[in-house]
Amino acid sequence: MIIAVDGPAASGKGTLATGLARHYGLPHLDTGLLYRAVGLAAAETVDRPEFEAAAIAAAQALDATQLTDLDALTAAETGVLASKVAVIAQVRTALFDFQRDFALQPRGAVLDGRDIGTKICPDADVKLFIQADSKARMERRARQLEARGVAVDRYALFHQIEERDARDMLNPNGGFYKARDAHLLDTTQMSIEAALRAAIEIVDRVMALKAGG
Numbered sequence: 001m002i003i004a005v006d007g008p009a010a011s012g013k014g015t016l017a018t019g020l021a022r023h024y025g026l027p028h029l030d031t032g033l034l035y036r037a038v039g040l041a042a043a044e045t046v047d048r049p050e051f052e053a054a055a056i057a058a059a060q061a062l063d064a065t066q067l068t069d070l071d072a073l074t075a076a077e078t079g080v081l082a083s084k085v086a087v088i089a090q091v092r093t094a095l096f097d098f099q100r101d102f103a104l105q106p107r108g109a110v111l112d113g114r115d116i117g118t119k120i121c122p123d124a125d126v127k128l129f130i131q132a133d134s135k136a137r138m139e140r141r142a143r144q145l146e147a148r149g150v151a152v153d154r155y156a157l158f159h160q161i162e163e164r165d166a167r168d169m170l171n172p173n174g175g176f177y178k179a180r181d182a183h184l185l186d187t188t189q190m191s192i193e194a195a196l197r198a199a200i201e202i203v204d205r206v207m208a209l210k211a212g213g
């Protein structure tokens, strides 16, 4: 079974994807980490003309060992860098096979990101699109950072999330939209536990329908 989980920044898609993977015993790939690793690798050139070439080279050379420094990868600034490399078509092409190969494991997988249901796994068995309003997403991300001891300027964080969402949604090479057959789950008013229960209910219902049950 392949489960595609998409949604905007800090919507909780990674948390849900992790929970679904555990519940169904499937491997999980947070595809945002790939873009983040490429962004970090090209960070030194970010304001220079060679940024694009550096990002493409980094994407083509990416391997799983670059996905281990979670503190650096999950920093808010790295998210901004990731969204800058994500608009480059050759970066997306270079990362496509990594994601596709992960999804095509024998028992299936859970992948979360922006274009899983639209581009990476358009034939996924179940597609979820996770939404939460911008203020809730900002507050969740702020608490996540504060729990790690990072000082947070909520005003700046809100604008950073909005800026990243806008760049993602306008990405001409992206695919960041809700797939027509994706199930929308708005978690603004839901706890993590309630959101996971709702997601499992959707997956079970879709799979039962597919099985003719």
Ligand SMILES: Nc1ncnc2c1ncn2[C@@H]1O[C@H](COP(=O)(O)OP(=O)(O)OP(=O)(O)O)[C@@H](O)[C@H]1O
Residues within 6 Å of the ligand: 007, 008, 009, 010, 011, 012, 013, 014, 015, 016, 032, 079, 140, 141, 143, 144, 187, 190, 191, 192, 193, 195
């Ligand atoms: N329903 C929820 N209620 C409250 N907090 C939540 C909920 N879902 C997730 N969170 C918390 O919000 C934070 C962001 O969640 P998560 O990392 O899963 O988001 P994401 O969409 O994967 O983010 P990104 O796109 O930046 O990778 C985490 O600290 C997580 O524990």
Ligand SMILES: Nc1ccn([C@@H]2O[C@H](COP(=O)(O)O)[C@@H](O)[C@H]2O)c(=O)n1
Residues within 6 Å of the ligand: 009, 010, 031, 032, 033, 035, 036, 079, 082, 083, 084, 086, 112, 113, 114, 115, 116, 164, 168, 174
């Ligand atoms: N499938 C994906 C996943 C991510 N991106 C880009 O990476 C940025 C960081 O992703 P997070 O999920 O870790 O927030 C994101 O803002 C996108 O620009 C992508 O394009 N496609």
